[in-house]
Amino acid sequence: MTIELPRKPTQLPTLYDVLGAFGNELFGRLHAIKVGTIKSFDAAKRTATVQIAFKQRLDDGSVQSVPVLLDVPVVTVRGGVCWLSLPITAGDECLVLFSDQSLDAWFLNGGEAEPMQQRKHDLSDGIALVGLNSQASPLVGTVPGEAGLILRGGAKLAETGGKITIRNTTSSLLTLVTGLVTVIEALQVEGPLGPLPLTSTSIAALEAYKLSLLDLLY
Secondary structure: OOOOOOOOOOOOOOHHHHHHHHHHHHHHHOOOEEEEEEEEEEOOOOEEEEEEOOOEEOOOOOEEOOOOEEEEEEOOOEEOOEEOOOOOOOOOEEEEEEOOOOOHHHHHHOOOOOOOOOOOOOHHHEEEEEOOOOOOOOOOOOOOOOEEEEOHHHOEEEEEOOEEEEEOOOOEHHHHHHHHHHHHHOOEEEEOOEEEEOOHHHHHHHHHHHHHHHHHEO
16 A cells, blocks of 8 residues: 655745845856955066955855966056056055956057957956055054155155154164254364364354254154
């Protein structure tokens, strides 16, 4: 004798479930902004190879690195014929912004270009913005409340309280220039009757120059 058990009714997915699955699939393929690390930088072409910091999970559940992005244009701060040159090196962290259209035609020819491909927000169309840093790579040589430019080797151009300082790891421009003025003040010219010091007028002018430096530098 065969006993037929009642079948469990199949539950159809709700509209919420369908839209949720569609959204996960869509955003899983859409690249907007990712964090990356510079692997190499071509200063002449202003492009970099970039490794995306986040790994990707495949359909089978495995996890692997995103393929290295090649020939990624790097943003350069510029205006007209002036631009800021930074020593971008391997290991620098960055943001990668993904264009909503293929960059190939524009990057080759500039101007208003018709996209060569119809891809959108693709890994092939990243733009690197260098300067983001994680807590594992903190900035060095910074002073709270100080605005400035930190240069290679520890040299610094900074502004605090409306005054500018230019210094290296051992001295500042103010120290060097005021020291030079002090040396000039002590100079003596050999005359027929012996050494002749600078006149009081000249020394007063040099002291006024020191004060001008203090107003500009600190």
